[in-house]
Amino acid sequence: MRLAVYGKGGTGKTTLSACILQFLNYFGDFRVLGIDGDHNLHLAQELGATESDLQRGNLGTALDIGNDLEWLRGYFAGTNPFITADLPIIKTTPPGKGSRLLQFSDPAEWRERYVTFIDGVELIRVGDFTENDYRKKCFHSKTGSIEIFLKHVWESSNEAIVVDMSAGKDVFASPLPSLFDGNLYVVKPTRKSVSNAVDFLCHAHKFGVDMLLVATDVCSNEEVNAIESCLGRKVDAVIPHDEFFVKRDRILLSRPNHVREASFQILDALYSLTELLQQLPAHNWDKILTKMIYHHEETANDWAGTKFNAQIQPGFNPFEHFQKIPVSSLS
Numbered sequence: 001m002r003l004a005v006y007g008k009g010g011t012g013k014t015t016l017s018a019c020i021l022q023f024l025n026y027f028g029d030f031r032v033l034g035i036d037g038d039h040n041l042h043l044a045q046e047l048g049a050t051e052s053d054l055q056r057g058n059l060g061t062a063l064d065i066g067n068d069l070e071w072l073r074g075y076f077a078g079t080n081p082f083i084t085a086d087l088p089i090i091k092t093t094p095p096g097k098g099s100r101l102l103q104f105s106d107p108a109e110w111r112e113r114y115v116t117f118i119d120g121v122e123l124i125r126v127g128d129f130t131e132n133d134y135r136k137k138c139f140h141s142k143t144g145s146i147e148i149f150l151k152h153v154w155e156s157s158n159e160a161i162v163v164d165m166s167a168g169k170d171v172f173a174s175p176l177p178s179l180f181d182g183n184l185y186v187v188k189p190t191r192k193s194v195s196n197a198v199d200f201l202c203h204a205h206k207f208g209v210d211m212l213l214v215a216t217d218v219c220s221n222e223e224v225n226a227i228e229s230c231l232g233r234k235v236d237a238v239i240p241h242d243e244f245f246v247k248r249d250r251i252l253l254s255r256p257n258h259v260r261e262a263s264f265q266i267l268d269a270l271y272s273l274t275e276l277l278q279q280l281p282a283h284n285w286d287k288i289l290t291k292m293i294y295h296h297e298e299t300a301n302d303w304a305g306t307k308f309n310a311q312i313q314p315g316f317n318p319f320e321h322f323q324k325i326p327v328s329s330l331s
């Protein structure tokens with residue numbers, strides 16, 4: 001299962017991403033990977049990372065994938081002859097023959113380079129702007145690293161990848177949402193959050209992206225009704241307002257780092273949400289492949305240069321590799 005969490009800044013994306021990761025890992029026995037796709041980089045903190053987690057023993061602090069694009073491109077290109085110095089992997093490049101296609105749980109070099117392990121959760125970060133980026137790059141160039149990663153590393157049914165996205169509508173300038181089984185939009189019962197949700201969901205609809213709506217920081221059923229009436233649709237899951245989250249954020253309060261310390265009402269809400277997520281249809285490989293090729297063609301024809309169309313290998317199905325793995329070895 002692969003999920004992305006969207007929402008206005010300050011609505012609870014990072015809080016929810018961390019809770020889903022910890023809940024699936026601790027109560028659902030899932031192997032989980034969080035991807036901090038925001039430049040605010042709060043997911044490690046939200047997961048309760050200690051200095052020693054971040055230092056990773058002899059390995060030292062992890063690299064950020066968005067600031068390590070050259071290595072990332074070369075690594076996943078593998079021996080694919082259609083990826084060359086002249087035609088490097090761009091974010092929409094579909095995998096081809098020779099590309100490095102990995103099961104999430106495979107021991108692999110990317111893990112040593114990028115992963116920080118925090119109490120059962122593996123975490124990678126896209127990273128913040130660096131000195132070299134000022135006045136030159138927008139954040140898209142970094143979130144492209146998530147697209148490259150998610151096209152080459154595939155999880156199986158007892159594994160979950162959750163991406164804590166940056167706020168805003170930028171994501172619609174990329175095909176990223178089509179790579180997830182579930183796209184979750186987080187909304188709080190505040191005027192600004194709801195008005196952002198109206199706007200975002202309208203764009204999602206136009207782009208053909210189904211969004212699950214999660215209302216959080218909710219104090220009453222009336223608030224849920226008000227959100228539903230403003231948005232003209234049902235809320236799919238509700239996370240109540242709770243002291244657990246207040247304690248996790250206020251600097252003078254002692255911090256519960258793991259969701260196992262949450263109140264019964266929060267555990268109950270997360271149980272319902274994760275039940276819903278587990279009922280999402282499994283990857284439709286054909287649909288994903290069709291969309292990958294479509295988006296790459298559009299990118300090549302619109303702005304990257306038509307020569308990038310040469311990276312598409314007709315008839316090559318990257319997912320046959322995973323479909324051939326017997327189900328018993330996936331669980």
Ligand SMILES: Nc1ncnc2c1ncn2[C@@H]1O[C@H](COP(=O)(O)OP(=O)(O)O)[C@@H](O)[C@H]1O
Nearest residue numbers: 009010011012013014015217240241242245249
């Ligand atoms: N269900 C909730 N109950 C109480 N506070 C919440 C709840 N969900 C989120 N919050 C608070 O909202 C604030 C913003 O959350 P955060 O996850 O950092 O937002 P984002 O990542 O969208 O910017 C934090 O102070 C967090 O504790």
Ligand SMILES: [Mg+2]
Nearest residue numbers: 013014038042
């Ligand atoms: Mg955040």
